[in-house]
Amino acid sequence: MEYLLVMSLSGSTMTGIYLLLRYLFKGKISARLYYLLAKVAVIYYLIPLPFLKGWYREALSLLLPGKQMSVVQIPLTWTNYAVHADDKTYVNVYAVIQTVLAVVWILAVCILMGRMLIDYVRTSRLIVGYAGNGMTDQEQSFLAGIKEQYGVKQRVILCSGYAEAHTMTFGVFRPVIICDRKVDNPDAKLLVSHEMVHIKRRDVLWKILVQFAAILHWWNPIIQVLQYDFERVCELSCDETSVQGKTKEGVREYRTLLVREVLSQGKAEKAVLRWKASFGNRQNEIKERMDNLMTRKRWNRLTAGILVTVLAFANSITVFAYRDVVHKEMPEASQEAIDETLGNDTIVFAPDVLDETGDAVVQDFELLEKIEIQYDRQFTDEEGNVYPIAEEEPAVTYRGCSHTFVSGTLTEHGKKSDGGCVVKEYRAQRCSKCGYMIQGEEINVITYKVCPH
Template structure:
């Protein structure tokens, strides 16, 4: 028998026994479905992954497989009849299958890449000749070649893809928006992470994802960075990705990829890996809410809904890896229900849960004792081009034309070409530029359509409610809507409509999601985002004075605010958006929030800061930098940093000061200095957490 057949025999035995464990896990989850929480569900699946991955397992009298006496019959049914078998005790103790792999991970639905390089060896020369004698059935030899070929293709594909991906990320740019960097630092503090977390823009990304085991980095789609997105939504996204890192999902993702490559021939493994992905997201959501608190459940649920509809699985190109396809409406509803019912402390393992996992692991991660094991079980274990203009396909063009005509209620002339973008989904515009459609490049499925519609599509009553909403946010302005608004309709299993209403120096985005009305008790038409510009002179003089005094104290500059922007900020515990001000003038920006308004950030514009700030912590001795920051923090925030731990963020090039406070939170101050020890930028995270 050659090496391919020996490995195939090991594969069949391993995959069948692991499938039996998976069936037991499903039964346990079903029987205890009302008492078993997300983290425990996921832990049980990890035992199945280990069973699939480990080539050699110890024997035990308490093994589940002591109760399965018919492995020989199973083997004959699956492999076909071997012409002659030697005695089990003539077979070597164990063959070794050593697996080495590159540490790479991503939770992105569109780009999941793990390189797995198996190194297959045998114990000794005797192991090669010992065991099954005689010629195998021809079907076994064919299946062995097919299985090994498939595994080699998967591993080769992943290797090539990983190399290309590594080359791509070297060209990605770090996020330079101060607000996003601030959110990243605050998110990192929730998990008490000592390692810096890089934040990068990936123009080809379909959704946010995280990579790295030792140097984590979060990658955000270009659309998410360029759009005006409220801070809490961004925080939820980044916290969710960091929760994957904290839970060691990066490592388990690699294990899952190895399992997929080796066990691709087993359809039960496909089902198992799909379920693991779904339960992993539930467990991750539970950890996020454990850190953020129950009061964040509704806002976090809204964020999940927003991103699931934005980056639905239909938009992602097909990949060979298994982290794909569980973002359907059923799984989305399942996640939302978990979020709704979340209770503080439920993420932690109880003593009963720990005992259950230990007992289950002992029973399933061991083999039957040799005297009780069937010959098959023993034998099998012992044989171990972006920017290019492209013409629209005629079939796709017909689909797009039908959708846009139905949307507009008239004939709309579309361009017959589109500019190729990175990623799967592309955009085709109308000749007049007023309408746009997104479609999947791979399958040609229409994803969304947008264009101008009369504002009368929203009732006069609802328009009045929106105006009152804006008046409540900022009453010192007259709001008049334009006669047309932009309507965007997303097409898929979870349809969503949004409207963008504009007026002079303001806009507001409203979402209309009828499917969520009954589920979450939310109104059909709900404000999602807004921005209101006004002359800074219209603001309260006391507020302007506070901002000017802060700038004078921090930057030693006079500050004459000329522009004021009121933006949607975080959600409160009831799911309502809070507002925040950004004041601009003479190249300086001041962030203010709360009531009465308090200064949360002061700094020069980002281009100047990036140009003049020190890029390493070697340019200014730590003691001297701490002295400068201490003086500003005391006067601006009334914070004494004596007990704060000082550090340097090597990714974003700024100083950090941290101090643990109650409820597992950490107060953070970040500061950027120039070579002359002058303050360029400072943020306080303590104020944001205390007033959230």
């Protein structure tokens, strides 16, 4: 469920960027750019991107090299935590809650998917009724010219002269165009050209993906907003492409056709068609589309591609919200020990360490014990005995002592102003008789975001 939540977060963030740009630059930027942003938002809703997290961390380690090992605390209360003991797996309460929510989500998705399939079958039967008669020679010749104009290679079926239907396109792989005018009508070329743009851009497929995203994220109201606005911006961008290269007179004819579509609202469809791209005839949308065609907006594919890529990359930072399941192996552990482990508040986690060559090594989740700190400056011998070390050595050393040195580790603990701390460890030797100590090379430096000592 956490993957789904992060997917929803990523998609909602991209949707927010898209809606904000539409609000700030309404009427100033081409609808084709907005349509690209809306498509990117749909992709974020549908595709989990946890693999990017590892790539970004490796890139950051190359850009910001360092010798410190960052250590953070993970609150197990809000983390999927699994303990493996006696060939069984035990999970914490949070994982159980996630499982229950996943079951509820799956049931809702199954119901919505069932309704979606029923709509698809109903619409398919209606389209088969239109396309069953085949195309006339006049329709084939008319369609071939428009396909060549827009560079469409796939097979397309044209059904013209159905006055009781709206002009629309159905299907992804073998699209069918239903046109309410006959091919000898002057409006037919404008209508079919508009639908051919939909086919070339595979808009029907994108509308199916939007519907699927809305089903997966049925509990998120923002995807509902995107679903509604996707239809509008799709038609706006299709209008811009359809009139590209036309004269002012050609654009005026296109806008006049939009008005005539509004006046023909008496037509009734036999079913609610969800799996289509249509010329459209809703009055509020037609007005917006006419206003959008009043002024020519600059469109540069390279500039649009760069802008969309930058925004998509910035939004991809949300991949750091992905969290893996934390595992712990406890062979032959008692039930009390397992319950105590699952009830722990925090563990220490080291995401990155440096090997002997200084290269960054990305590790999986690893459970570590906290370094035992009794003094801000202490010496720990190989047997685990801890001795305090003064901040400054006395001026007079024990010259008469025949030192007997014991190897161990010198640990220095320092508080930070933000509530964290830094722990430095050195190789060291300490005299077991007088306490005199020789400090060696630094072993590592560990930074805690929250001091646990």
